[in-house]
Amino acid sequence: MPRQNYGNSHTKSAGFTLLELIIVIVLIGIISVTAASRLFGRSGFDAVLARDQAISIARQIQLVGMNSSVNPANPNRCLALRISTTEFGSENCASNSQSTHKLTLENDLVNFAFFDGVNAHNSSDIYFDMLGRPSVISNQQLQRICTASNCQVTITSRNGEQASLCINSEGYINDCSI
Numbered sequence: 001m002p003r004q005n006y007g008n009s010h011t012k013s014a015g016f017t018l019l020e021l022i023i024v025i026v027l028i029g030i031i032s033v034t035a036a037s038r039l040f041g042r043s044g045f046d047a048v049l050a051r052d053q054a055i056s057i058a059r060q061i062q063l064v065g066m067n068s069s070v071n072p073a074n075p076n077r078c079l080a081l082r083i084s085t086t087e088f089g090s091e092n093c094a095s096n097s098q099s100t101h102k103l104t105l106e107n108d109l110v111n112f113a114f115f116d117g118v119n120a121h122n123s124s125d126i127y128f129d130m131l132g133r134p135s136v137i138s139n140q141q142l143q144r145i146c147t148a149s150n151c152q153v154t155i156t157s158r159n160g161e162q163a164s165l166c167i168n169s170e171g172y173i174n175d176c177s178i
């Protein structure tokens with residue numbers, strides 16, 4: 001004889017538990033963030049990345065300049081840090097010891113503005129003396145720059161974000177945070 005069960009029957013509902021819903025929402029959020037970052041790219045960090053690369057390039061050129069004397073009458077352009085609105089770095093030289101990477105508007109989609117502490121310049125070649133101090137060639141003589149205040153290079157990325165690097169009169173190259 002079958003037993004009868006009055007009011008004690010437990011039936012399982014067909015819905016989701018709160019924990020399952022939370023897990024699904026978190027997973028959708030993670031996937032959305034990952035997809036959005038790949039869709040929009042790294043453009044929010046372009047200026048900061050270019051600034052960090054520019055600091056490395058400037059320091060490398062500074063080290064090469066500290067190990068080589070500059071003849072102001074006939075300067076070696078491979079020893080100069082070239083800053084213009086469309087490029088930052090050194091000339092392409094035959095010697096690997098003096099050649100460094102160059103950031104350009106064409107390849108890296110960033111442009112540059114240079115302020116020497118007194119005036120803004122469209123382009124400038126900065127040489128470093130044996131102590132690493134920045135100089136420019138004027139009237140066939142090395143003339144120290146960045147003495148009134150830090151020289152500043154402002155880097156603008158394709159989306160308008162900006163980051164700056166500073167060179168002080170003694171040659172310290174940093175991210176302008178000091």
